[in-house]
Amino acid sequence: MNNKSKRLHLNEMQVPLPDYLFEGIDFDAIRFYPLESLEEELRRLISSYVGVTEDEVFIYSGIDGLIELMYKALHDSAFVVPKPSYYVYEQEALRQGVHLNTIELSHDYRLTESFFKQSEGAVCVVVNPNNPTGNILLQQNEAERLLLNAQYLVVDEAYYEFSHVTMVPLVKEWDNLIVFRTFSKAFGLAGARISYMVSNQRTIERFSRYCEIYRVPTLSLMLAKNALLNPEYMYSYVDMVKTEMSHLLDVLTTLDIRARGSDGNFILVDRDFGECLVANGFNVRLMENDARVTVTAPPESEEIINIAKNYRR
Template sequence: MSQYFRPNINAMTGYVPGEQPKPGTQIIKLNTNENPYPPSPKAMEVLQRIDAEWLRRYPHPFANDFRQAVSEVLEIPLDWVIVGNGSDELLSVIIRSCTEPGRKVVYPAPTYVLYHTLAEMQPAEVIEVPYGADYQLPIAELVAAAGAVTFVASPNSPSCQTVPIAELRQLAAQLSGVLVVDEAYVDFADETALPLVLEFDNIIITRTLSKGYSLAGLRLGFAIAQPTLLSGLFKVKDSYNIDAIACAVGAAAMRDQAYKNECADRVKASRARLMVDLKQLGFQVQESQTNFLLAQPPQGNAEELYLALKERGILVRYFKQPGLEDKLRITVGTEEQNQTLIEALVHLL
């Protein structure tokens, strides 16, 4: 512990990201849900045409070129969009804008653990409402928790499922606080909650370019909400939080929907084949609306398999926490990567 930090900072453990191998390491990386395919060629063209003037000057404070691209693609007004240094920054901005000691952060669990970490930083009270065995959204319990902010990841990590729009509508109508629908994996799902933003002034939809657009290294995300709700978030975000290169590259990637959808379709096809292969090995596998699978080994020895795969140069994600200690979260890779994984599991099992 340190005398320099607030008590809540001393008490917290901090978020632990997935392992990142050193550049050039020969490893199959299936642990942090990155897209296995390269970014849009149109985005790469922009990167190759960077003007030195972009670097000399401050960028636009609201990343308007990128906001315009989002507006065009999703057919929403530009002033309904806020841009962040990854959607994680926007999650932080929301919590800093809407919570404080005595104002609660609520979410169904298990889910993205960063929600808890960000609430601890504030600090705000955290209420975790367990999902049912079938991952049914516990609407009554979430409403009763009376959060200043309620997070629902849809599709959810690590459980892979989406929450039906009807259930999110029911939840939003009963909440007195803000409902954040985290759609980080929406590009691999069958539906989006975006229409609900038109119906409710307490809903924020967050998205990222890290997954569907293959731009995890760029750190670019955005949120959509009615302007009255965004007005407070704009007060809290850093003045120049999006650099000029990310803004330009991200705008090009956003406008290249044909390429993004093609890559997403390839991932979904590989996801279906990988699920079949894992089931044939005796794994129990959740149906998925994401670019990863949650798989329970036939002997429940998830940690043992995680470590054995790591020794063979294959990284998957293992969460040592209740309800997940007997499961592996496996990012869908290329066909070749997936086949190498299956061959290793055949040997280990």
């Protein structure tokens, strides 16, 4: 197994991209700055995929880029984020000197009443499903409760293709809702650094004032376009993740190793077992009590299972 297949700490796609994803790509186009027509074409495809109008789609360079842009566009606001959550929200707020109020999740990883109260008048950010806890934090009725009082509700749906839970239908009803999506996870384009935001046109115009002109590379736009034109590989990968996740959880539980599934493409296991995986050459994300492990393809899953079988000896 090569080193790439042992990268189970960043929730990247664990199978090779299909060759057809690269067909028709004009590499000579790199000579030119990204064409507006190419971005417009991708915006049309995204709007069709998501179910909104083209004016409600804003393409940018990765969700990390959208987080940076959000703090610039809404820099005078107070921000509220659950804890634990995706670490870049806290890291980028610190870098930009933005006031960020972090509210601990409940013991079973749910939003607390304190979170709803602190969100009044603030920009409220919810990663859904959450990273690193892996569970759904927000259903539509809870989102609407936040939207009633928050300045903005930002919902990070990086793992939407795995969870199928989305707040996008509420965009037409609420002008203070922002949804982030990415091509990094289920579409396997993490290295292309391409994402998009779904919101109303006024909010998109506000964000646009703070971004650079050529914000997404030409090749990234082409790859994302091909991914949406040929999404079968993405659906196949999502099915594989769900099958392998179920298999891993069954085996680990049988072996008396604490493990919990997620609504994303990763599982949480006991930190001690996570350290065992690290000792056996796997990169996993170690946390206080748990380790986050990206669900991988069958051959590597069997290697993890073999390690687990010897773990208690």
